[in-house]
Amino acid sequence: MTAVAKTGSEQGSAIIQARGVVKLYTIGDQELRALDGVSLEIEAGDFVAIMGASGSGKSTMMNLIGGLDTPTSGSLLIDGRDISKLDADELADLRNRAIGFVFQQFNLLPRTPAFRQVMLPLLYAHPRPEDMEAEARRRLDQVGLGNRMEHLPRQLSGGQQQRVAIARALVNNPKILLADEPTGALDSRTSEEIMRLFSELNAQGITVVIVTHEPDIAAWARRRITFRDGQIISDERQSSRVREAAQ
Amino acid sequence: MTILDSILVALTALRSNLLRSILTTLGIVIGVASVIILVAVGNGAAGEVNKQISALGTNMLVVFPDAMRVMGRSSAAGTALPLSESDLVALRDKIPGVIGVSGQIDESAPVVRGNLNWTTAVSGVHPDYTMVRDWPVAEGREINAQDVQMAARVALIGPTVAKQLFPGENPVGAEIRIKNVPFQIVGLLSVKGQSAMGRDQDDVMLIPITTARNRVVGKSDVQVDQVGRIYLKLDEQTDMKTAQEDIETLLRQRRKSGPNSEDTFSVRNLAEFMRARTEVLSTMSYLLGATSAISLIVGGIGIMNIMLVSVTERTREIGLRMAVGGRKRDIMRQFLVEAVTLCLFGGLIGVALGIGIASLIAYFASWPVDVSVSVIGLAMGAAAITGIVFGFFPARRAAGLNPIDALRSE
Structure with a gap:
């Protein structure tokens, strides 16, 4: 039922390319090796689940893929750019252009209507798009919240809030949708709706990377990468049957 | 983010903590109000004194017969020669x-x-x-x-x-x-x-x-x-x-x-005497000026304090803004704009209060006051500078946050 993924598959060129990535953290006088020589390629258009227990290095990997942090050594190419060679502003622009973040706790701004939440990444874009509000409303429509444009976060259910967050992640047309435990705060029925939305978006061509520790959620992905102690211990392709069963 | 976007965000943030915002700006309100009163009353008084000096008569000296002094003490008035x-x-x-x-x-x-x-x-x-x-x-x-x-x-x-x-x-x-x-x-x-x-x-x-x-x-x-x-x-x-x-x-x-x-006499130049009084008045102006400077500083510290609280409260928001592409200088500018907005808000209240009190002084003490546009500009400028100076440290702290830690905070 499963097969070890081969690099350079039918999906096309790698949008994420890690070679011997090491990430060290120094806590007091202790040195923590969060990532210990990880090499990994993720093709554009793929749907990947990154799994692992806490402390396995999966969150560190996600932070690096998201351009929030840079590796201690090794090279990591995101959308063709080596992030270890970028300064803070260039990293910010990379995040703005290439990555859409979805968080476990949604991270919506309080007292801000939905369409303004979605506009946020456009405000930081260089150059700024022409009609930001129309684009934001279009994205809300896309995630099925066309009738919730003006709602404040507290007027929305958890699932709806996560949809707003997904619309926000999509608004800059990113190449990669990066979700950190996106269903961690949702019940199982809502989780399924959110995962179906990710699948649809993936089907439209966007690369989706989900970090999760739940096998049910990981089962939606086409490829499942498992971390332990800062290294990849398994990297499998899941057949469509498994994915259909999950759905 | 343009300045306008930053101002919108600032207004939303300040409105969501309206009472806190108002209390925080009290120092600025008092500082700006005293600047307005100081200059309004001072200008009015200076004009009045000049008028009085010319009313006394120009190039005039007055000789008064003084009471005779015995052992350094004045004797009764009738003893004057x-x-x-x-x-x-x-x-x-x-x-x-x-x-x-x-x-x-x-x-x-x-x-x-x-x-x-x-x-x-x-x-x-x-x-x-x-x-x-x-x-x-x-x-x-x-x-x-x-x-x-x-x-x-x-x-x-x-x-x-x-x-x-x-x-x-x-x-x-x-x-x-x-x-x-x-x-x-x-x-x-x-x-x-x-x-x-x-x-x-x-x-x-x-x-x-x-x-x-x-x-x-x-x-x-x-x-x-x-x-x-x-x-x-x-x-x-x-x-x-x-x-x-x-x-x-x-x-x-x-x-x-x-x-x-x-x-047993004294020769006085009343215009000089008046000018001396003006100097007393300007000494009082310095004191009032010092008062407003101190309130602006204290008010500024209040602003800095509340902005630091705000940075802490909104750490996740800062993390999010960084994650979606906000650069350090965007974050920095947003918090600076917020501090300045807060100060200008206090400044507006202070201007209104200052004009009100100056008018009351004018009405009840029949003391001329002179509120000019340049004074209002000066006071608002002082408020804005206070915002920039005292907003700088909190803004720099916000901009210096690590996005990963900021997103994980709470």
């Missing part, structure tokens, strides 16, 4: 640059016209008096040398007295009684307004000094040739300081006082 007509003549003839000289004896007396009466200050003066005081008559004629020589029963009436005794009428030519002595009004004085002490200078009657000595001032209170105080007017070329010293030397000689004994 009076100034006499011969002193006045000596001053007029021997001091270079004197162009006018007049004595002045004052007596408070009831003035009666028919069934109306009004108690006012009646001053006996010499013909030069109105010239020396820059106080021309508005109607009629001045007191002349003949009036003084003859001790004529003629009077100049001050506008306030005229209003009381001749409502809606022309007083010139009419007859009134001062201490039961009939006088003919020959002239109406022009309006001089309030003195520096707030006294109505127009509430006055002027009569020849000889008439005053003979008819109005009690005989026991005045010697035959007494002149009260002496006003001198000097020409434009004369240095006031030199003239003052000349007068002192001359009077010392006439009174035969030794160089080290205390003077």
